[in-house]
Amino acid sequence: MHLAQQFEQVTCSQPFSHLGVIASQQGAMLRVWCPDASEVTIKWENSALADRVIKSDNANGLFEASLPAEYNGEIYRVVANKGRGDNGYIDPYQFTEQAYHAVHYIDSTPANLYEQAGAQLIDISTPQGKTVSGVRFCVFAPNASAVSLIGDFNQWDGRTHPMEKTSMGYWVLFVPELTEGERYKYHIKDANGHDLPHKADPLGFCAEQYPSHASKIYNHRSYQWSDSDWMENRKGDKYASPMSIYEVHLGSWKRPDAATEARYLTYKELADDLIGYVSDMGYTHVELLPISEFPFDGSWGYQPVGMFAPTSRFGNPDDFKYFVDKCHQAGVGVIIDWVPAHFPEDGHGLARFDGSCVYEYEDPRKGWHPDWNSCIYDFGKDTVRQFLVANALYWLDKFHVDGLRVDAVASMLYLDYSRNEGEWIPNVDGGNENYEAISLLKWMNEEVYKHFPDAMTIAEESTSFPKVSRPVFDGGLGFGFKWNMGWMHDSLHYIAKDPAYRNYHHGDITFSMVYAFDENFVLPISHDEVVHGKGSMLHKMPGDEWQQAANLRCYAGFMYGHPGKKLNFMGNELAQAREWNHDSSLDWHLLDFEKHAGIQALYKALNHLYTSTPALYEQDHDPAGFAWLDHSNADQSVVSFVRTSKDAKQKVYVVSNFTPVPRKNFRIGVDEACTLTLALNTDDGVYWGSNYEVVANTTAQLVPWNDRRHSVEITLPPLATVFYVADLSE
Structure with a gap:
């Protein structure tokens, strides 16, 4: 295929070999690719060099010219005549070394992935001592036949910015003069040359909502933090400190327009409203349902696509940093739910990213989750492992979050999780443990505590897998804490019984102490307990109106007395009557009634008693x-x-x-x-x-x-x- 045809049909995988300053039989020459242009003018950074007008003999988009004898590595600008006015730009294909920079360091440590890949704003010094600012792009698509960068800056034209494939499977390109806020995606062809849906950047730091789902260039260096006191003081012993967590779904905690509920509160509005409420109620931490960008509201964030981008439903990444910053200034810690177990198959996401299973297991017996109709990460693949560990570090590093609550750990640990006989593949020893996932979780926890020893990881793990919250060197998975799902299940089963029959189920309320110190437990009454027909906490309780409220109060008191850190989902403290609905606000109007205001006052009193009484928290474990x-x-x-x-x-x-x-x-x-x-x-x-x-x-x-x-x-x-x-x- 002729070279121009390769560029025109977006099939060239090595544009640096053909564009920019290249060697030819006639000596060094300059070749520019500019589709739809009738002629281009080359303007040199060194003003002593004369402008050079180049016409294409066959109007195929390729423009060639010999270099001036005085050429000494000068940066050049291309002014293209496309019949609608000149369009000047600094040619990306003269920056081979700068584009390749990322892959020289990308695999030496997990954090390097988010420091090198994705869209990185950088400055380049020219031989003449000037600075060229722009964005270095780097995306992993090892089995793609071609990848192009597309965005508003090139009218989403896949022909314009072909990327260079490296030996590591990363595709790279530096584009001068791009700035923060520009939208972009990747135009990818699979191994057979077929076009794939335009893909968002797996390392994209900022993303747009439907319908574009585009990634956006973002500068992590611009936000100025003001939480140094908190970051220094959080180094205390978390096991001997009070921890009462308020679990929050940001989209439904409160809506700004109670009548229409037409929009969400923003991160900044939440910082003004939610943080004050949490502080007044005596909670020590907020735990946010997943913040990573996700396409479907109804997944509550548990089907993430943009693992490195805070969801733009509530604002941009700086706005989320502002929220975390304000939490810390108010003495409130921030935990985010983190989902390394699975991801949806939306076209713009990770599924079959380059036409092959780059991120997921290929065999559906390992790579497809029947409960959530989603893809399962290939935990044995080095690049996937680095991607996930880097993402864990990223939230702690760039957003100062204090902890990661890891979702659905049990589904990662067991190959037969929610599968019938014949629907799963045993491990090399014939068992059901996923050794690859176990290894990943251990590595993730080791990296987190090595780089952020004052942060914490919390496992949502519902089985009796041993030593979940014990150090890796002691044979454990390395988590700091584990949700006590056994306590939650047994105690709710007990409290739902009519008091006349509770004497027959007494073991349900006492059994948790048999194993209470096997792990570092958090007692969770989470969002999962007030949805999907399970009823609200108030309506789990038996009896008439007074007895329902009294049962709830008694149960809350028992929870705060029981060993273990505490977690309550928003609305529990209001004694909300209906189940949680992610599409609407909590029922704040209930506080006009004495019953609900009284129960809210109880949760506040329990929190303040708990956090001010060392006997209730110092020896939780x-x-x-x-x-x-x-x-x-x-x-x-x-x-x-x-x-x-x-x-x-x-x-x-x-x-x-x-x-x-x-x-x-x-x-x-x-x-x-x-x-x-x-x-x-x-x-x-x-x-x-x-x-x-x-x-x-x-x-x-x-x-x-x-x-x-x-x-x-x-x-x-x-x-x-x-x-x-x-x-x-x-």
Whole structure:
């Protein structure tokens, strides 16, 4: 095929061999590709060189001329005559070395991927001491036959900017004078020369919504952070610190127009509204449903396409940085949900990126997820592993997030996850563990804690896989924390029972303590528990209106007393009656009613009690911080236990009465002679409780009880949890 035809039909994979300054039999010459131009004028950076007008003999878009004898590496500009006015540009094909720069460093460390690939704004010094600014593009498409850069700057014409294929499978090009905000995609032909849907940049830092789904050039160096105090202070021991997480779906927390709900709050509006609310409520962290760009609102972000781009639904990347920055300045940590397990097959995304399975397993028995109808990353492929680990580091590095909650870990660990016999491929040992995914998760955690030791990773893992939150050197997966899905399932199963039958299910509410210290647990009541017909938290509760609210209050108190960090999805604190709907705001109007305002006040009080009471958090992951008083009182459906601070100078006695029967003169054992002070009663009238009379202060008597020498008598209100604090510092 003639050279001009290769460029015209977008089949040239080595444009640097044919364009720019090249060697020929007649000596060094200049060749320019400018489709649809009738002539071009070459203008040199060195003004001493005369402009050169070049005409094409056969109007095929290629323009050739010998170089001036005085030529000494000068940068040149091409002014093309296309019949509609001159269009001047600095020719990209004179920057071979600069375009190749990325691939020299890209695989030496995971973070280099997002520092080198994608669209990088750079400056180049010319031989004459001037600076040329532009964008270096680098995209991995190893089995493509040709790749071109397209965008507004070339009218989305795939002929104009063919990219150079390197030996590593990356395609590169430096385009001078492109600036931040320009839209772009990649025009890719598969191995057989067939056009693929235009692809967004897998490393794109900014993306547009439907219908373009285009990537946008973005400068990570422009935002000026103001959270240095937070970044320094977050280095404390997270296991011995309070952590109460408010899980948020940004699109439905609140809408600016309650009547029409026509748009979302922006990142900046959320910074003004959400952060103040979270701080006032006493939460220590927000956890955001996935922030990575995603095409379908109904996936809530769990089908991400732009892994390196904060979703533009709420603003640009600087706006998201502003949100994180403001959280930190307010003393609120930011955790984001991160989805390395799977991705959708939208045409502009990663699926069959160059016509082959670049990112996903090729065999559908490993590469297709039946639950979510999505592709599964090939965790054994080096380039995919680097892509995912780099992405984890990227959010911690460029956006200062404090933690990654890793979604659907169980689906990664097991080859037979949600598959029937014959639908999965055993590992080399004949088992169902995905060794490649296990290896990836270990590497990811090692890299995160090596580079960001004061950050954290949290696994959503629902099986009994061992040592999920133990260090890799100890045979673990390396996560900092793990969601306690067993506690969540058992306790919700218990609390949904009518109190008359709870005595038959007493083990559901106590069993979690059998394994409570096997992992570093977070107790989650997440978005997954209030959708898809599961009902809201309020409507999981049995009984009439008062009993439903009382059950919810009692359960919340039990949760905050139980060992483990805390997580509640937005709306739980409002006692929202309906299930969560991602298309509409939370029902904030419910706070006009005493019941809902009271339950919100309870969550606020629980958070402030928890974060101000070391006994409730310092030994969340240490058996020394917990002891049962009585776990076998099934007849009365009462559980009682004591939490102890690290210095043993503070103890909190927690008692939950899971029946609507008040219990006077209820005796509990205490560890020593002391005075107990009521710190919180979920039945208090301020929380829309019955305000049943309780004991505010009580002194231990030398009456053995619960295998202890001392005991006290208290009153247990109906369907309530009470907290009594013993200060032993004197």
